[in-house]
Amino acid sequence: MSTAPVTGPQLEPAAHGRQPDLNIVDPSxxxxxxxxxxxxxxxxxxxxxxxxxxxxxxxxxxxxxxxxxxxxxxxxxxxxxxxxxxxxxxxxxxxxxxxxxxxxxxxxxxxxxxxxxxxxxxxxxxxxxxxxxxxxxxxxxxxxxxxxxxxxxxxxxxxxxxxxxxxxxxxxxxxxxxxxxxxxxxxxxxxxxxxxxxxxxxxxxxxxxxxxxxxxxxxxxxxxxxxxPSLATAEMTKLLENTFRAVNIALVNEFADICRTLDIDVTHVIEAAATKPYGFMAFTPGPGVGGHCIPCDPHYLLWQLRKDRTDAPMITEAMRQIAGRPGRTVDRVREMLAERPMAVKGARVLVVGVAYKPDVADVRESPALEILQGLRDLGAAIGYVDPHVPEVRLRDGVVLKSLVDPRWFNPALVLLHTPHADTDLSWLTPGQPVLDATFGRLDVADAVAL
Ligand SMILES: NC(=O)c1ccc[n+]([C@@H]2O[C@H](COP(=O)([O-])OP(=O)(O)OC[C@H]3O[C@@H](n4cnc5c(N)ncnc54)[C@H](O)[C@@H]3O)[C@@H](O)[C@H]2O)c1
The missing domain is CATH 3.40.50.720 (NAD(P)-binding Rossmann-like Domain)
Structure with missing residues (x-):
């Protein structure tokens, strides 16, 4: 539609733009x-x-x-x-x-x-x-x-x-x-x-x-x-889209675990499978799923099914696996330290990237928060670096600030979590133990895949 020019008091220019006018008069x-x-x-x-x-x-x-x-x-x-x-x-x-x-x-x-x-x-x-x-x-x-x-x-x-x-x-x-x-x-x-x-x-x-x-x-x-044809069809379409992602992420995480047991690089397997021109869609394994969609939306479906006493076992299991993934990442940190051998209690662990996905500042449901909290609960000395996230608050109320120079943290282990495009790893020293939850997307030689 075309509109008449908007009348009424306009917003005053601010340094960068206009301030919102919170009391504007309603044009009838x-x-x-x-x-x-x-x-x-x-x-x-x-x-x-x-x-x-x-x-x-x-x-x-x-x-x-x-x-x-x-x-x-x-x-x-x-x-x-x-x-x-x-x-x-x-x-x-x-x-x-x-x-x-x-x-x-x-x-x-x-x-x-x-x-x-x-x-x-x-x-x-x-x-x-x-x-x-x-x-x-x-x-x-x-x-x-x-x-x-x-x-x-x-x-x-x-x-x-x-x-x-x-x-x-x-x-x-x-x-x-x-x-x-x-x-x-x-x-x-x-x-x-x-x-x-x-x-x-x-x-x-x-x-x-x-x-x-x-x-x-x-x-x-x-x-x-x-x-x-209907409201319900449209509502269900979104739930299918995001549940599809959740189930496939849970599956590819499981494949990553299986490949580690069989000593196969899962990224080669995924890349190879993705050459198939139909019937396969590549998903990337990781330390868990964050954001406002995948960890949440399937629960809207499961919640409403409970009212009808209806079960959705595959989705339920996928969501259980997704919820448990940060905890398994903490287990992997602990295992890797134990191989050195080093106790997690007192060990300095540095997480690289805490946003839930690359190139955003959003930490809602980010697995990194749960991983940091899990390591802290085990007595590790934790730190993180993320150019997009100046500080985070953990579940227990502790506030961490992104390290200015990670070198001074002197980590016993580095966990690569979120592969931002502008991630700077120039401070990494040769021989530094690195656990890679990005599966190669940060390209660190000798990093151990999650
Ligand atoms: N973030 C994503 O990647 C994404 C992608 C697709 C769909 N969605 C869906 O979009 C919806 C919004 O998500 P989001 O990420 O933009 O949320 P958000 O938290 O970033 O933003 C929501 C905004 O709504 C405002 N708000 C809350 N209650 C309000 C109210 N009663 N009246 C007016 N403003 C109110 C908040 O102040 C906030 O600014 C969610 O349902 C989400 O599942 C999100």
Missing amino acids: PATGFTRDVAVIGLGYVGLPTALAYFAADQAVLGLDASAARLVAIGAGQVDVIPTDRARLESAMFDDRFQLTADPAMLSTAAAVIVCVPTPVDSHFVPDLTALRAACDTAVRHATPGQVIVLTSTTYVGCTIDLLVEPLARRGLRAGEDVFVAFSAERIDPGNSGTAQEVLPRVIGGATPACAERAAATLAGYAEHVHQV
Whole structure:
């Protein structure tokens, strides 16, 4: 849609951009929508989504519950790929991009996209606190004619539970008064190789009209939109995608263990299998799985199956293996020290890279945190170096800072954990014992594979 220029008080220029205006006046929805799209939740996924819409010439409102996050975005202090950084720099000086903490502003947008975190708690039970709050906000401020798209990964039936039914209780019927759909995000933070707009979006609507309207909203920036017959199909598609990854990662980790026992280099095996042009997809073994998706999303499925007393033994086992992988990495550190021979208690162990994946600053669910904690619990003296992560807080509350010069740490053992592109290993000395959980991606001669 085309939009009228946004009116109202604008944000003051800051050193790097504009500060978010937290009390902006609501341009009355009675005059029609003044924005194409509003994004609720401007995190690793929501901010790039908002910027993709902005880059596609849409008028965008970004809503976040965290004032600190809004200020960080306004100051450009965010962990985004270079394309998004450039987009943010121009967005902050453009009236078509506005940040707010005021949920009432949502009624000014023709479409509302919900993009808040869906983690699991320490018992692997879905934590729907943020999603419930964000959907409640969307429902409270829903306006006739609006499109509302849930994009957070979640269980099957969630869009009905948190949007369609509450909207109906407000007298807004999906497909008639408002248009409700589910379309999971597939963005790969830190990966500059795949532009967000070329990632196909899968969309399912509460009704065919919902699907059509929501597909048009997504087509505002996405080049490919794939419609599926229902909300449940779209919700389940995301769960299949991420469960597929989880199961295959668990499998390739098991192959890595088997290959070590049989004295075979698993990376050669994977590379060779990947020459098969069909029916094989290469996965890389590692010290565990982190981030906000793979360690969490399959638990949304397992959780909802428990209600129906339904079992999914293969997924359950894969998730058990994934959860146990950092602990097995700690065991390998202990074994390698014992071979020297050296007790883990008092040994100095240095972890290289603590982000959950290369080239991001995100440590959510990172195996490194569990490994560091596990080593600390065993009495090791731990340290880490990561150019993207200045400090980390472990489960027991201890805060570690990235070492400025790892040479001074004088480690008994180095664990290669996250292969950032800018990892500097020039400080490694010949003969230094190195356990390689990156399986060759940091290319250290004589490193022992995990
Ligand atoms: N991070 C990924 O790689 C990735 C990839 C694809 C899909 N996803 C999915 O996308 C969703 C969002 O993940 P993320 O990584 O962007 O999360 P995030 O934690 O990076 O960001 C979420 C943002 O939402 C804000 N927020 C929380 N509750 C809010 C509320 N009630 N109202 C307004 N703002 C609120 C937070 O302040 C935060 O800025 C999750 O469901 C996740 O599974 C994530």
